[in-house]
Amino acid sequence: MVKVDLITGFLGSGKTTFIRKYAKYLMDEGNNIGILENDYGAVNVDMMLLQDLMGDNCELEMISGGCDKDCHRRRFKTKLIAMGMCGYDRVIVEPSGIFDVDEFFDILHEEPLNRWYQIGNVIAIVDSRLENDLSDEADFILASEVADAGCIVMSKSQEASPEEIQGTIDHVNRALEKVHCRRRFGGLGKENTEQDMDKMGNVIHKNWDEMSKEDFAGIASCGYEMSTYRKPELEADEAFTSLYYMNVKMTEKELREAAEKILSDPECGHVFRMKGFMRVDDGDGISGKSVQTEKNWKKWIELNATKNEITIRPLHVGQEVLIVIGEDLQEEKIKSYLKI
Structure with missing residues (x-):
């Protein structure tokens, strides 16, 4: 088996x-x-x-x-x-x-x-x-x-x-x-x-x-236990929502700053995690300059962020999407930080 x-x-x-x-x-x-x-x-x-x-x-x-x-x-x-x-x-x-x-x-x-x-x-x-x-x-x-x-x-x-x-x-x-x-x-x-x-x-x-x-x-040999516990009357996962943002355009520096604000600002709701990918110009991570032309967005970066840690690293391939997951999410406030 x-x-x-x-x-x-x-x-x-x-x-x-x-x-x-x-x-x-x-x-x-x-x-x-x-x-x-x-x-x-x-x-x-x-x-x-x-x-x-x-x-x-x-x-x-x-x-x-x-x-x-x-x-x-x-x-x-x-x-x-x-x-x-x-x-x-x-x-x-x-x-x-x-x-x-x-x-x-x-x-x-x-x-x-x-x-x-x-x-x-x-x-x-x-x-x-x-x-x-x-x-x-x-x-x-x-x-x-x-x-x-x-x-x-x-x-x-x-x-x-x-x-x-x-x-x-x-x-x-x-x-x-x-x-x-x-x-x-x-x-x-x-x-x-x-x-x-x-x-x-x-x-x-x-x-x-x-x-x-x-x-x-x-x-790899820890096994498992069958425990009993009481479930709530309402499904707990229904309290959680996720928001998806495609084709967000900002520099790596701006993305980190936006993530910090979204995770710390209670007006955004209780945000547990942000993750996803974005394309930035090759020089964005160093100079922080904004690039306006679509053809210059070349480098993939990955965002993985919680309140304790924000990690941004380069990737060879990605998908242009950022996801925000949490409770009572306030979309308009979150969008204002992402500049969309």
């Missing part, structure tokens, strides 16, 4: 970055893998960031958003059926940051998938400097993503203090308590027996660039 891993994580937690490293480990171990990307909304940005993994031992597939839940469920199942015929050793599923994890388990227990696939691991990626002031809806999403995880892998831990890491673990446990889930994860500096730590769950807070083969081997 083909093993299938689910990589969960809230918006901007670093799932795609982790998958790059995890997939490389699996391929180095001789595995033939498939990666199924399911982005939030109709444009799949994260899939483009994994293009260089494609080769003889790795293929990428995509499910587009922009449909109702029943339609999405059918697309998810149909795609897994097709991938089940491709001879993979392992399939990695990266859902959106507001995915209902129950959908993953429900579909994989349906015919014929239950005869082709074996659930391997549920790995939850959590930002080491998680926001403290999440809404009840966001806390529910967080809790549902970690409740069944075999382990939590904390991102950007090298940039966080021990107090910030402990605060994030405490936040995760509070979110679990709010949904009446009995699962808890251990913290730093606690003198627990090995048995106690097994009961509380595993938290990995190591710099990803320093992870060894043995570290990834442990993650």
